[in-house]
Amino acid sequence: MTGLEEVIERARRIVRPTRLEERRLKRIVEAALSAAREEISGVAGALDVSLEGSAAKDTWIRGRAEADIFIHFDPKVSREELEKLIVEIGSKLIRRLGGEPMIMYANHPYVEGVVDGVTVDVVACYRVEPPNWISATDRTPYHTRYVLSRLKPGQEEEVRLLKGFMRACGVYGAEIRVEGFSGYLTELLTIYYGDFINAIREMAGWKPPITIDLEGYYESRERILEAFPESPLIVVDPVDRSRNVAAAVSLTRLSELILAAKLFLKKPSMRFFKQFDRVPGTRELRALLKDRSILYMYFRLVDRKPRDALWGELKRSEQGVRRCLENLGFTVYRSGSWTDEKKECVLIFELDKIELPRYHLHKGPPVYLKNADEFVEKWCEAIAGPWIEGERLYVLRRREEISAHKLLRERIISGQVSISRGLITPIQRARISINVEDLLRLASRNDDLRKFILDFLVARPPFLER
Amino acid sequence: MTGLEEVIERARRIVRPTRLEERRLKRIVEAALSAAREEISGVAGALDVSLEGSAAKDTWIRGRAEADIFIHFDPKVSREELEKLIVEIGSKLIRRLGGEPMIMYANHPYVEGVVDGVTVDVVACYRVEPPNWISATDRTPYHTRYVLSRLKPGQEEEVRLLKGFMRACGVYGAEIRVEGFSGYLTELLTIYYGDFINAIREMAGWKPPITIDLEGYYESRERILEAFPESPLIVVDPVDRSRNVAAAVSLTRLSELILAAKLFLKKPSMRFFKQFDRVPGTRELRALLKDRSILYMYFRLVDRKPRDALWGELKRSEQGVRRCLENLGFTVYRSGSWTDEKKECVLIFELDKIELPRYHLHKGPPVYLKNADEFVEKWCEAIAGPWIEGERLYVLRRREEISAHKLLRERIISGQVSISRGLITPIQRARISINVEDLLRLASRNDDLRKFILDFLVARPPFLER
Numbered sequence: 056m057t058g059l060e061e062v063i064e065r066a067r068r069i070v071r072p073t074r075l076e077e078r079r080l081k082r083i084v085e086a087a088l089s090a091a092r093e094e095i096s097g098v099a100g101a102l103d104v105s106l107e108g109s110a111a112k113d114t115w116i117r118g119r120a121e122a123d124i125f126i127h128f129d130p131k132v133s134r135e136e137l138e139k140l141i142v143e144i145g146s147k148l149i150r151r152l153g154g155e156p157m158i159m160y161a162n163h164p165y166v167e168g169v170v171d172g173v174t175v176d177v178v179a180c181y182r183v184e185p186p187n188w189i190s191a192t193d194r195t196p197y198h199t200r201y202v203l204s205r206l207k208p209g210q211e212e213e214v215r216l217l218k219g220f221m222r223a224c225g226v227y228g229a230e231i232r233v234e235g236f237s238g239y240l241t242e243l244l245t246i247y248y249g250d251f252i253n254a255i256r257e258m259a260g261w262k263p264p265i266t267i268d269l270e271g272y273y274e275s276r277e278r279i280l281e282a283f284p285e286s287p288l289i290v291v292d293p294v295d296r297s298r299n300v301a302a303a304v305s306l307t308r309l310s311e312l313i314l315a316a317k318l319f320l321k322k323p324s325m326r327f328f329k330q331f332d333r334v335p336g337t338r339e340l341r342a343l344l345k346d347r348s349i350l351y352m353y354f355r356l357v358d359r360k361p362r363d364a365l366w367g368e369l370k371r372s373e374q375g376v377r378r379c380l381e382n383l384g385f386t387v388y389r390s391g392s393w394t395d396e397k398k399e400c401v402l403i404f405e406l407d408k409i410e411l412p413r414y415h416l417h418k419g420p421p422v423y424l425k426n427a428d429e430f431v432e433k434w435c436e437a438i439a440g441p442w443i444e445g446e447r448l449y450v451l452r453r454r455e456e457i458s459a460h461k462l463l464r465e466r467i468i469s470g471q472v473s474i475s476r477g478l479i480t481p482i483q484r485a486r487i488s489i490n491v492e493d494l495l496r497l498a499s500r501n502d503d504l505r506k507f508i509l510d511f512l513v514a515r516p517p518f519l520e521r
Numbered sequence: 522m523t524g525l526e527e528v529i530e531r532a533r534r535i536v537r538p539t540r541l542e543e544r545r546l547k548r549i550v551e552a553a554l555s556a557a558r559e560e561i562s563g564v565a566g567a568l569d570v571s572l573e574g575s576a577a578k579d580t581w582i583r584g585r586a587e588a589d590i591f592i593h594f595d596p597k598v599s600r601e602e603l604e605k606l607i608v609e610i611g612s613k614l615i616r617r618l619g620g621e622p623m624i625m626y627a628n629h630p631y632v633e634g635v636v637d638g639v640t641v642d643v644v645a646c647y648r649v650e651p652p653n654w655i656s657a658t659d660r661t662p663y664h665t666r667y668v669l670s671r672l673k674p675g676q677e678e679e680v681r682l683l684k685g686f687m688r689a690c691g692v693y694g695a696e697i698r699v700e701g702f703s704g705y706l707t708e709l710l711t712i713y714y715g716d717f718i719n720a721i722r723e724m725a726g727w728k729p730p731i732t733i734d735l736e737g738y739y740e741s742r743e744r745i746l747e748a749f750p751e752s753p754l755i756v757v758d759p760v761d762r763s764r765n766v767a768a769a770v771s772l773t774r775l776s777e778l779i780l781a782a783k784l785f786l787k788k789p790s791m792r793f794f795k796q797f798d799r800v801p802g803t804r805e806l807r808a809l810l811k812d813r814s815i816l817y818m819y820f821r822l823v824d825r826k827p828r829d830a831l832w833g834e835l836k837r838s839e840q841g842v843r844r845c846l847e848n849l850g851f852t853v854y855r856s857g858s859w860t861d862e863k864k865e866c867v868l869i870f871e872l873d874k875i876e877l878p879r880y881h882l883h884k885g886p887p888v889y890l891k892n893a894d895e896f897v898e899k900w901c902e903a904i905a906g907p908w909i910e911g912e913r914l915y916v917l918r919r920r921e922e923i924s925a926h927k928l929l930r931e932r933i934i935s936g937q938v939s940i941s942r943g944l945i946t947p948i949q950r951a952r953i954s955i956n957v958e959d960l961l962r963l964a965s966r967n968d969d970l971r972k973f974i975l976d977f978l979v980a981r982p983p984f985l986e987r
Contacts, residue, residue, distance in 0.1 A: 262889040263912060287912075310912045314888040314897070321894060343904075346879040346919075388882050388917060389908070405905075405917075407881070412873040413812045416854050422780040423728040428787060431780070431985065438809075439871075439980035442855070443776045446729060446753075451854060451871075451980065453812075514905040514917065519897065 062323040063252060067212060069328055070116045070219035080120040083152070083173050084110055087124050090151050091177070094144050100132035101140065102182050107199045109238050112206065114214040116222070122175045124148070125196060127182040130189055137179050137190075138164050145177030160361030162191040185294055197294040202242045216251035217241050223328045224315040224518045226308045231366040234305035236312070243269060243290055243300060259316035263287035263309060272296035315518045327518055334502045335509040337495050343512040344491045348406040350459050351494055352376070354485035356398050360477065368475035369394060372482060373402050375473030376463065380404060383462050384411050389514060393507040400481070401497075401504065403511055409489045410457045414438065419448030460487045528789040529718060533678060535794055536582045536685035546586040549618070549639050550576055553590050556617050557643070560610050566598035567606065568648050573665045575704050578672065580680040582688070588641045590614070591662060593648040596655055603645050603656075604630050611643030626827030628657040651760055663760040668708045682717035683707050689794045690781040690984045692774045697832040700771035702778070709735060709756055709766060725782035729753035729775060738762035781984045793984055800968045801975040803961050809978040810957045814872040816925050817960055818842070820951035822864050826943065834941035835860060838948060839868050841939030842929065846870060849928050850877050855980060859973040866947070867963075867970065869977055875955045876923045880904065885914030926953045 072080075084106055095101035108123030109115035126144060128137050142158055145166025149156035154168025154175060165178040180192040188194060206214070218241050221227035229237035236244075247267055248254035266279040268291040273279045283289045283299045287306040292298040319327045356365070369392040377387050386407040394400040419430040422443060430448050431441050440450035456462055464487045466472050474482050488494070498504045513520075538546075550572055561567035574589035575581035592610060594603050608624055611632025615622035620634030620641060631644040646658040654660060672680070684707050687693035695703035702710075713733055714720035732745040734757040739745045749755045749765045753772040758764040785793045822831075835858040843853045852873040860866040885896040888909060896914050897907050906916035922928055930953045932938050940948050954960070964970045979986075 260889075306911050307909055310888040310909045314893060314909065314914075317888070317894055318897065348878065348880075386882070388880070388915075389905075389910075407878040408874075412814065414814075414854070415873070416852070422776040422783070423726075427780060428783055431784065435985070439855075439978060441985060442980040443773055443780065443982065444855075445772050446776045448780075449854075512905060514908040516909065519901070519907060 059323040066328040070215040072117045084122045100129040103127040107195050111199050112202050113211045116215045116218050120173045124177045130181050141179035198239050201293050205246045213250040214242050214245045219328050226312045229303040231363050235308045240300045255316045261313050269293050311516050334506050348409045350404045350489050352402040352485040352487050354481040368477050372474045372478050379472045391511045409459045414451045417450050417452045421446040460489050525789040532794040536681040538583045550588050566595040569593040573661045577665050578668050579677045582681045582684050586639045590643045592645050596647050607645035664705050667759050671712045679716040680708050680711045685794050692778045695769040697829050701774040706766045721782045727779050735759050777982050800972050814875045816870045816955050818868040818951045818953050820947040828862050834943050838940045838944050845938045857977045875925045880917045883916050883918045887912040926955050
């Protein structure tokens with residue numbers, strides 16, 4: 056057995072659910088389905104219940120048991136009515152199973168609860184025929200059916216290996232926080248490439264944009280690229296030719312997967328399947344922060360928002376602040392967002408410097424232009440200049456404010472920074488600082504924030520951890 | 522009388538030589554010419570003597586009396602022989618007049634001495650017919666003849682006004698130190714434009730490249746530009762159509778003249794005719810240096826060199842150091858050179874900062890390239906990264922050395938800076954520093970250096986002095 060085969064064998068044992076987990080999930084799923092059937096009986100427009108997701112396809116990995124219970128509605132039910140009904144039915148259902156219902160939001164609301172250690176999601180969809188989709192979840196039953204019809208016996212394990220690999224490499228999850236690979240996408244890739252090792256070999260050779268069209272809906276790669284012009288990875292949905300299953304995958308996550316696949320083949324190791332969730336101490340972070348130019352913003356949310364919406368707002372605001380810092384004259388090496396998904400948020404930026412030069416060059420017009428003498432008059436009190444070099448006038452201007460955090464605060468308060476509408480108020484009140492000790496104090500009471508800061512400072516994807 | 526006319530009237534009085542000066546110059550010129558005639562009698566190949574330059578044309582300005590005594594040689598005399606003879610004849614001549622001969626070098630050697638407060642230059646030329654020039658000075662007698670034949674009575678005074686204006690504005694002098702306007706060029710411009718005020722009005726409207734062809738040698742402006750493609754100002758020499766009289770004029774000096782002319786017309790003032798040679802104290806310089814990022818190099822010359830050659834070497838080396846500093850990651854706002862023309866030299870640079878950031882971004886290849894895993898291996902010990910953004914790898918690299926002067930010294934010592942051959946040894950031994958107090962100490966014993974530092978820090982051409 057080669058090193059590669061040996062590693063894959065060991066990985067199989069890690070990703071495979073235990074008997075105990077399997078029995079528990081089976082029990083919860085059966086209870087949930089029969090309870091759901093009872094709940095919808097007599098509800099006008101609620102037609103059926105089904106199990107979807109990884110539990111239905113037996114592609115879930117150890118420690119990740121999830122039951123997605125779908126309630127199928129008649130298309131005549133209004134969107135509003137459906138949202139009301141799913142919250143009612145879902146909440147009752149979770150309570151009956153002994154869980155505490157939480158209302159969550161994706162494209163429309165759904166209800167989540169933890170039952171005996173297993174996450175149960177109660178989700179609404181419309182019973183429609185393709186391609187007459189009404190809501191985003193309507194495709195899910197078709198996805199399940201497609202995967203079940205195409206997955207050969209034993210291939211579930213190959214899906215699990217791929218999911219386990221992607222999870223450990225930090226690219227698994229289609230949510231905005233991750234911008235990575237969904238479970239369904241992983242299943243399609245396994246169907247397409249046959250098994251885990253073949254998928255990895257193919258991915259190691261990927262050069263974006265990559266196109267995969269399992270059902271051959273498009274006549275050529277060119278047609279696919281025309282249909283999805285911006286995507287680095289396009290996997291045409293077998294149940295909907297107009298949809299890219301990999302639409303959520305960012306170029307960065309895709310590139311991380313490519314590199315991880317290359318490095319895994321070069322030197323197979325269990326590190327590509329194991330997650331390291333070490334929480335650093337304050338002292339370790341302080342050492343890493345030495346001599347680095349870190350600016351951070353800390354703020355508290357005014358109102359609770361859906362997780363994905365919050366992450367979207369954070370990331371857009373992070374980009375807006377980043378552009379502002381660059382316009383001010385800083386180089387932003389990296390940036391990151393963190394939130395506890397409830398009330399606290401941190402945006403963090405690594406800069407080349409925390410202060411701008413006190414003086415900067417200001418370029419004037421060529422001397423032969425009409426406004427040359429206006430420039431001279433305007434700047435006659437400059438610290439240096441106006442002088443002439445080549446055909447142009449220049450002066451040296453003094454900056455009154457040079458600190459990154461103070462300059463940024465001014466711009467934010469005067470509304471010159473592109474920040475998501477929903478975060479404007481909290482960010483205008485944010486603590487904006489370059490004080491490392493304050494940051495460490497903030498993080499001292501929050502393991503997850505310390506872990507985030509560690510990851511930010513070390514800046515290596517998990518598969519490159521030393 | 523308008524403000525403009527009044528200022529010009531007052532300026533006339535400033536630039537016009539005094540009776541005393543005129544009498545003294547006349548006496549010295551007569552003595553020099555008759556002595557020169559005696560010296561060459563019996564010297565084979567020495568044919569004649571003549572007075573050239575501003576004294577011959579009566580276009581010199583107050584305080585600037587100079588006698589250029591030319592010795593005309595037969596073209597059969599070898600260059601070597603001519604150089605030997607002019608040193609001998611010139612030295613004897615200066616001594617006879619009571620001066621101390623100094624051997625100077627331009628295109629070939631000449632002898633200079635100060636006689637009764639007047640500079641006397643004894644220069645060799647070949648007696649040739651245009652365009653059979655052998656040496657650079659052969660044209661001079663023709664220049665004198667041309668100007669005398671074209672200058673109308675009274676126009677000498679217009680030349681003087683223009684020279685006085687250019688001198689006070691810092692653009693007069695064709696030597697490499699200045700890169701400005703020669704006396705002959707000023708005379709041609711006066712002939713071309715008629716009088717001072719008309720010349721100023723025309724110059725205020727100049728937009729480079731400017732072409733002037735007094736004798737109409739070229740059929741069009743386009744032909745002139747083709748013949749002198751790089752020059753911002755082209756004045757075709759009336760005695761040699763292949764020569765640009767303004768070849769020495771840099772774009773910067775030309776632009777300064779244009780701006781000075783504009784500002785003078787807008788607000789006529791005697792400041793455009795007066796030189797301010799204020800020598801600052803150490804305290805004033807210290808105040809100006811506050812918060813500014815100044816790097817300087819101080820060195821002593823190993824051997825004495827001709828003035829123009831030294832200035833050329835200094836300026837080329839200044840440019841080389843400037844490029845090196847920019848390659849290192851500094852922004853150079855301005856730079857300057859100073860020398861006492863004997864032994865001491867200073868190169869000075871104003872930078873945006875005196876230290877580079879401790880960490881800098883290092884861009885790697887896209888992940889899909891073959892060398893991506895080599896990059897990962899090479900940089901696995903980086904302080905941060907390798908990480909992926911978009912399709913590329915990055916790491917943060919630590920710089921061991923960040924100070925501008927130390928980084929520059931390393932590069933100079935390892936021979937990576939483009940420095941004039943003649944200055945390599947002194948510059949490799951130079952004091953390279955960012956220490957302001959050391960600079961002030963150095964300047965405390967040298968008025969001229971303090972004045973240079975003042976001008977550098979204030980960075981305004983003389984006509985913009987407050």
